[in-house]
Amino acid sequence: MTHQLVHKLTESGIFHSPYLRHSSITNDFSSMGDFMRYILAEKHPDSKLTEIKTGRNITYSHLLAVASQVSIRLLEVGVEERSSLHIVAENGFDWLVILIASYLGGYVIGASSPFSPWPEFSRNITTQCATILVMTRDMFEKFQSEIDHPYLSKLIIIDAVGDETDFGIEVTIKNLPPSQTPNYDQEELDDVCEFLFSSGTTGVPKAVKITHKMIIRSCERNSLEGSLGYTTKSKFMLTNALSHVGGQIFGFLIPAFHGVNFVVGSNPGFIGQLEIIEKYKITHINPSPANLNCWAKYDQLENRDLSSLEYILVGSACPNFDLIDTFIQRSGLKSTVKLRNTYGATETASCTFCQNEFIESDFRSIGIAAPGVSFKVIDPQNEFKVITEPNFEGELLINLGFDNRLLYFNDPVKSRNALSSDGFYKTGDLVKLDERFQVYLSGRISEIIKYCGSTVSPALLEQIVMESDLVVDCAVIGKPDEMFVELPTACVVLSEKGKLFEEREIRKMLLDHVAGHVQEQRRIQEVFIVKYIPRNPNEKIMRGVLVKQISAEKIN
Template structure:
């Protein structure tokens, strides 16, 4: 099976090279394969069988990567779970996804209270001994058409859905990405995004290329900067809000010594002022990644690198254009393609798309139409194939018949001095139906005035896009992928959406 092929190939070609690094701990490719085989043997002894869905409930740590490879060997689909998920949320997801076994860190696993024989705890002496036991696994019966993983969607508008992806689908998306990004075994990838999110597919792409994967259990900006400076990191994978915190730690006009080739950003639009500052601080290329779990992962990208002449004309406000092997179009409500420049729904035809949502045939039918994945994102395509997003279809604010896209307002707000973070939702209005409401996190020590912000927005936004009110908050609720949880903000407003 494909995951086993990855391990076998790199063990033969560069077995003693580092595969996964976490702090002072690390595994070479030979050690990673040995650990995965031993864990597969142990799970088999504990009754995990081909087809059993197994939750992996943990922060980012090397045991998570070992577990994914072990489960893939057994043909037992892994179900990555955000370590912050509450026991009640987990119980709901576990029932809907038919979870048979739980692996993870002691504290979150023990909060669940499952039977001991149905759990495997990373922190236990037994598991740590298993990692180096050198046990032979049972023969693998996994095939490319078998389910590899059930990836939970972000759940920004409700309960997360389970996206079933096969090993063959992920292999196709990996080949597309590697043809685009030209990654190889010289890459040292610092992965700051959660291994429990659908964006983990990006991590798999680089592991398939033989990259060394660096992990951190917690995002701490100064520790991240030390990793970049001291560990020879060549690529970083994170969300824009992490970059914003990183730049606050860097400070104004500072330069960070590094060997970076690319900083990869996904899950949210990149603020252009932030991008300019980061380019000055790190002096490397920046890559935008636009993807969706249901579409199999990344399907659009752009790379901005001053050392590459062909990137000079890249429209940085766009989400990029399709990677090789994937087709992206803008469709109307009847799934018909629209001409360049017209706003519609971004639709994706990809060989690596999901098979279906687990236990939800109706939602599967709404998302997969004639083979196309309807993303729920509104946008338009320019004459060079670049996709320009407007907003999530469900998030559009309808003010007196005019569409207001929250992301557009948020980008304008982000340009005001003193704003560290911002989010926009629609609130009911007797006259207009809905109007925008802005939530702002003020940068520490900054002088901030809501009235001054509203004045700043006049002339930068059309009158119908102007927010009715600005509220300051201590933080913007986001999921593990960095996406704004607008429903949480809406609940704080007493039912506004």
């Protein structure tokens, strides 16, 4: 352990990873199909997966064999290499089979959350310019009366069959009459493996182009000793949505590269996840900050046996570290569990920062830049003004070097706007540095509230509100206001204790609590009690939905 600078600073204000470049495997594989064969058949054929819903257990090699059969079947019915497939499925073996079969067949894929309505699927199909829709049987039966899109030429239905050990897939093909040909430049698909959609928290989700080498490099970057702690004895709870970067790359592909044993299923809620950890003796979890907050306030937490946990991998949004510490203390894990704060983005193909036990760093920071990653912090109003001094807030920009192909499909304007003039990806995240050049996430530029000439951070106010035992969940938004532009407004879900009070009492207690922590012009001004906080499948708050609801006076 040392107290040296965490990152290396150049004269131009660019910070570099402290890690030396290690031997690269990226150039050993020409495609994700080759890479999956290597992982599932050569590297870890005997590692296992357990499906929560059915209780099925299969090995990596069995998963590859089933996926290979599906890939051959798709080729037989005319699904050609480079075809654009859109996937709709709940987490499970069938989803993983579709994913791996698509890699093997050389298809370009995208996916939607199975909990979305058909109009969202349709919009994503349009954005991706997909011509083939792949659905599991249960999804087809749910949406069959709504399936209609001018681009679609085929509907492929995937049906899981077999018992606990004899797992297989049946494939049904339905030809559709497309009425329109999608318009895009074929060269845009060069080396593209898949499209991962951005979170959509501030607007229509964008189709992020992810190349084969970006995914392989991401797996390699996150294989450092002392980082995520994966071994072939690890058990990973995979309940994050596989349709998003957090579930697919960080939740499945990176752990699979290390041969972990998976427990796979759809998110059963925060109590259901605790039950899974207990039942399957999970060692690694990647919960959302919202779930961690709920666990910390769960009145039956001490009655849960979570002693199998070894690593808690935190990411996705600004975590409330005080509540995380409360969860660790109450669950009796203080001396045994390792907390890893991670940072990444859809556009960077998952994790680009992570803590490492061999480089001393504050667990509240986003960790250490991965090998090959450089970054800088700029004034959000002037990209040519670089910030290197501690405690000054600025926007984080990342350069991945080898993988610097951060573009949105069929959208040249947003693609240009996503990069700085020197090719760094503009994350939109606000950060601060400390004296050792550690990086601390403080919020999103797009979420900053403008009130009385001041800028207000929702993330900070949410953490303060969540300290109260009157609430179990919270989102702070800017309510449109003619006089003040935006009013910082807390939308809260009450705890059982909170439900004992009148609304006016709740409002006063929360306003007084926040007033004791921040200066007057940065406090919340209104409080609304809601039944739940709307979140996307990646557990990010859908602030725009709350703003619309409050503006339309649907919440009272």
